[in-house]
Amino acid sequence: MPRKPVTNRSCDNAQCTLRGQFGKGNVIRYGFFRRKRGRHRRYRCTACSKTFCSTTGTPYYRLQHSRNTFDEVVQMTVDGVGISVTARVKRLSWNTVARWRERAAGAARGFNYQMTHGYELKELQADEIRTLLDGKRQPVWVMATIEVWSRLWPACIVGRRSYRNTRAVIRETARRGHFEHLPLITTDGFQFYAPVISRLFGTTCVHGQVMKQWASNRVIRVDRELVTGSGHALDAALSRSEDSTDLNTSFIERLNLTIRQGSAYLCRRSPCHARVKEHLTNHLELLRCYYNFVRPHRALKFGKETRTPAMQAGLASRRLSFRQIFTAMLLFVLAWLDFETEKTRIEALKWAA
Numbered sequence: 001m002p003r004k005p006v007t008n009r010s011c012d013n014a015q016c017t018l019r020g021q022f023g024k025g026n027v028i029r030y031g032f033f034r035r036k037r038g039r040h041r042r043y044r045c046t047a048c049s050k051t052f053c054s055t056t057g058t059p060y061y062r063l064q065h066s067r068n069t070f071d072e073v074v075q076m077t078v079d080g081v082g083i084s085v086t087a088r089v090k091r092l093s094w095n096t097v098a099r100w101r102e103r104a105a106g107a108a109r110g111f112n113y114q115m116t117h118g119y120e121l122k123e124l125q126a127d128e129i130r131t132l133l134d135g136k137r138q139p140v141w142v143m144a145t146i147e148v149w150s151r152l153w154p155a156c157i158v159g160r161r162s163y164r165n166t167r168a169v170i171r172e173t174a175r176r177g178h179f180e181h182l183p184l185i186t187t188d189g190f191q192f193y194a195p196v197i198s199r200l201f202g203t204t205c206v207h208g209q210v211m212k213q214w215a216s217n218r219v220i221r222v223d224r225e226l227v228t229g230s231g232h233a234l235d236a237a238l239s240r241s242e243d244s245t246d247l248n249t250s251f252i253e254r255l256n257l258t259i260r261q262g263s264a265y266l267c268r269r270s271p272c273h274a275r276v277k278e279h280l281t282n283h284l285e286l287l288r289c290y291y292n293f294v295r296p297h298r299a300l301k302f303g304k305e306t307r308t309p310a311m312q313a314g315l316a317s318r319r320l321s322f323r324q325i326f327t328a329m330l331l332f333v334l335a336w337l338d339f340e341t342e343k344t345r346i347e348a349l350k351w352a353a
């Protein structure tokens with residue numbers, strides 16, 4: 001008797017013609033295999049004859065510990081706990097924690113790439129955090145943007161504070177969003193923001209700069225300057241804004257603090273800077289995924305519901321968990337529909353709902 005096909009699994013073999021497709025009748029149950037933590041279901045694709053299990057293609061694949069332990073380690077990571085402390089608390093080896101962090105970051109990167117687009121740009125702020133790499137020899141900058149209305153953190157670049165990186169972070173933010181009214185963009189007085197924004201947006205935005213003068217660790221003077229757009233357009237943009245009454249960079253500065261608190265690498269006066277740039281970049285991808293999709297935002301409390309930035313921006317219908325983000329089904333769809341982003345997002349949202 002032919003076996004009944006499974007509809008909630010898809011094949012992830014790159015050579016398979018039915019890769020990533022659900023409900024095609026090609027996946028059947030194919031016995032069990034034994035692991036340290038009991039027996040696990042094995043599946044087989046009848047189109048390509050390959051077998052796989054429920055965690056193939058996810059960060060949980062071939063894990064020697066429970067998925068809960070993995071999720072707890074990831075949670076500690078995004079709460080600013082370093083690798084050594086995590087390893088001691090969870091009684092794991094340092095290498096295991098480091099490897100899990102990289103795995104989780106890889107999945108978060110794919111998730112961010114697929115899910116963070118289609119938001120509305122109403123008010124945008126951009127800023128940089130300075131940190132050190134490689135035994136304090138090199139200063140590097142974490143350049144981030146925030147969409148103020150939804151508190152979404154759309155893009156982040158780690159590197160030198162150059163024209164190229166400034167352009168990359170603003171372009172990534174603009175490319176993935178859309179706007180109906182002229183967006184209000186506020187930055188600090190860093191030299192490359194004005195030419196980059198002028199080149200990418202032309203006259204279709206209102207750009208203002210906020211320049212602060214510091215003395216003895218205190219702000220002694222704030223200058224606000226309109227770079228692109230008329231005073232009338234600025235007034236209109238500010239009247240549309242639900243959060244700002246004047247040009248300010250408060251929201252991106254608050255995000256910078258959240259980023260610093262969520263990363264052991266970025267603590268002030270820490271001796272534990274990232275040694276390699278990739279580690280910092282990967283960690284920030286994971287943190288961005290957590291901030292946008294998992295963590296409820298206090299400023300987005302509506303009655304009893306506290307939304308995540310992704311919910312406010314219309315990218316997710318509810319608060320997601322790390323388990324959902326890392327789970328096989330979604331990543332299978334993501335891997336297969338790599339370039340058909342709109343279709344992917346609809347599929348992912350349908351599943352997450």
Ligand SMILES: [Zn+2]
Pocket residue numbers: 011012013016017018019045046047048049050
């Ligand atoms: Zn197959």
